[in-house]
Amino acid sequence: MTNHYTFLYILISIAVTNLIRVLPLTLIRGEIKNKFVRSFLYYVPYVTLAVMTFPAILDATQIPMAGAIALVLGIIAAYFGLGLFPVSVICCLVVLICEFIML
Amino acid sequence: MKKSKILLNGIRDGVPIGLGYFAVSFSLGIIAKKGGLTALEGFISSFFTRASAGEYGVYSLIAAGGSYLEVVIMCLITNARYLLMSTALTQKFSPKTSLLKRLAVGCMVTDEIFGISIAYEGYLEPVYTYGAALISTPLWALGTALGIIAGSILPVRAVSALSVALYGMFLAIIIPPSKKDKAVMCAVIASFALSLLCSVAPYVSTLSSGTRTIILTIVISAAAALICPRTDSEVNND
Structure with missing residues (x-):
């Protein structure tokens, strides 16, 4: 370690991270009228979550195949209308079972 | 409620x-x-x-x-x-x-x-x-x-x-809205595909996953907004 204070690092990261989070909420209070911006913001959540899910789910497990099967079964479960918690549990169980069989 | x-x-x-x-x-x-x-x-x-x-x-x-x-x-x-x-x-x-x-x-x-x-x-x-x-x-x-x-x-x-x-x-x-709205489904499929591509492609794969996420989010969402802009009635239904 250098002569930097760990706690100062932490305070800086807390300040910067939360500033990024609240900045848009302070600046934008009303409804955005621009059609492109509205459409863009409509797609953002789905795109960002999809990008973060795949292929990352393959690296999260010990064997990529377990992640892949969890992905497929998770998609099917969500497609048939299961909620956040059941889909999550299904994915976890699938990985547990797959790795139990394959490892 | x-x-x-x-x-x-x-x-x-x-x-x-x-x-x-x-x-x-x-x-x-x-x-x-x-x-x-x-x-x-x-x-x-x-x-x-x-x-x-x-x-x-x-x-x-x-x-x-x-x-x-x-x-x-x-x-x-x-x-x-x-x-x-x-x-x-x-x-x-x-x-x-x-x-x-x-x-x-x-x-x-x-x-x-x-x-x-x-x-x-x-x-x-x-x-x-x-x-x-x-x-x-x-x-x-x-x-x-x-x-x-x-x-x-x-x-x-x-x-x-x-x-x-x-x-x-x-x-x-992401899946239930994809079922309802084909444009979302296309955006999700494109996201999966491009995200996979960027994780293996030269140069881009060396970027941190956080950086890749933000670049892909902006590019794909902007493309979707241009190709399939939401009409006001659709937006109001959210």
């Missing part, structure tokens, strides 16, 4: 988030330990930042003896996606929602909390987000602290299984 019921719904939806957090933050704690953080420091840091990629970057910097300025830049880059998410959330509030409540929700934004908040039916009720954060934040902080203390005591199998909880939740958020 009563506020207490909404709060409970938030807590319920926060459980899978918290479980996934616990597994992820546990491994984050192992990295934090390399940066010389004590369990208390790790707990406080995680409790107030809740930024997986951002924290990973910061702890690695601390371990490498990086400068304060580097920490600022690291936080800006790894957390830039929160800027997009908060901007999307500005359109999710009822005009009556006070600034204080908006800011409180803003501070609670993580990939997962954002995901369930934006999926909330109609205008977002801030208590829903509070509920989810109430259960998931302590687990995130606790996981980090335990990771620092206990290193690798959790069986690998358990970590492996728990780590997909987050992704299962993401799927439950």
Whole structure:
């Protein structure tokens, strides 16, 4: 370690991270009228979550195949209308079972 | 719906988030330990930042003896996606929602909390987000602290299984709207495909996953907005 204070690092990261989070909420209070911006913001959540899910789910497990099967079964479960918690549990169980069989 | 019921719904939806957090933050704690953080420091840091990629970057910097300025830049880059998410959330509030409540929700934004908040039916009720954060934040902080203390005591199998909880939740958020709206489905498929491509392609694959996420989010969302702009009637139906 250098002569930097760990706690100062932490305070800086807390300040910067939360500033990024609240900045848009302070600046934008009303409804955005621009059609492109509205459409863009409509797609953002789905795109960002999809990008973060795949292929990352393959690296999260010990064997990529377990992640892949969890992905497929998770998609099917969500497609048939299961909620956040059941889909999550299904994915976890699938990985547990797959790795139990394959490892 | 009563506020207490909404709060409970938030807590319920926060459980899978918290479980996934616990597994992820546990491994984050192992990295934090390399940066010389004590369990208390790790707990406080995680409790107030809740930024997986951002924290990973910061702890690695601390371990490498990086400068304060580097920490600022690291936080800006790894957390830039929160800027997009908060901007999307500005359109999710009822005009009556006070600034204080908006800011409180803003501070609670993580990939997962954002995901369930934006999926909330109609205008977002801030208590829903509070509920989810109430259960998931302590687990995130606790996981980090335990990771620092206990290193690798959790069986690998358990970590492996728990780590997909987050992704299962993401799927439950993106798949139902894809079923209803073909444009969303196309955007999701394009996201999967391009994300895979960028993780193996030369140059782009060397970027951090946080940076890739923000670039892909902007490019694909902009393309979708240009190709399939939402008409006002559709937007009002959200």
